[in-house]
Amino acid sequence: QGATIYQQCQGCHQPTGAGIPGVFPPLAGHIPEVLAAKGGREYLVQVMLYGLTGEITVKGQKYSGAMPAFAQLSDDQVAAVLNHVSTSWGNKLPQGQKAFTAAEVKAQRAKKLTSAQVNEARKKLGLK
Numbered sequence: 104q105g106a107t108i109y110q111q112c113q114g115c116h117q118p119t120g121a122g123i124p125g126v127f128p129p130l131a132g133h134i135p136e137v138l139a140a141k142g143g144r145e146y147l148v149q150v151m152l153y154g155l156t157g158e159i160t161v162k163g164q165k166y167s168g169a170m171p172a173f174a175q176l177s178d179d180q181v182a183a184v185l186n187h188v189s190t191s192w193g194n195k196l197p198q199g200q201k202a203f204t205a206a207e208v209k210a211q212r213a214k215k216l217t218s219a220q221v222n223e224a225r226k227k228l229g230l231k
């Protein structure tokens with residue numbers, strides 16, 4: 104199911120997860136570093152539900168696009184696509200982390216954030 108939902112992502116992030124440098128950030132080789140940060144799991148759920156706007160830096164490259172929200176996906180579907188991107192293209196969940204669950208998604212959906220607030224949350228992750 105996650106791979107099917109990823110069809111809605113690949114126009115931007117590409118079938119390989121490599122993104123397009125400077126335009127769409129890579130997910131391949133990058134999701135694990137987000138997951139390794141404290142608060143990273145919650146942040147990834149928030150990006151799905153609320154989208155992301157404002158400048159970010161991924162592997163030294165700046166992005167200032169707009170990622171649309173995918174709030175129309177069910178809690179199960181959001182968990183499935185996050186599990187897909189966390190375990191594809193050589194990505195792995197960090198040691199000790201379990202697969203995303205619908206309950207985790209539900210908890211973030213209750214927060215009702217804006218895409219700008221998601222960018223603020225990203226700053227607190229301390230990503231390089």
Ligand code: HEM
Nearest residue numbers: 111112115127150155156157158159166167168169170173
């Ligand atoms: C950012 C995943 C669909 C464009 C991100 C990030 C993730 C992600 C995890 C955050 C990366 C980070 O903070 O380092 C996904 C998934 C998608 C999806 C799983 C499908 C459900 C899309 C689509 C577009 C897009 C369809 C283009 C229309 C972007 C852009 C950013 C981004 C431009 C960076 C936003 C900024 O510069 O503030 N995506 N994405 N994404 N995504 Fe997506």
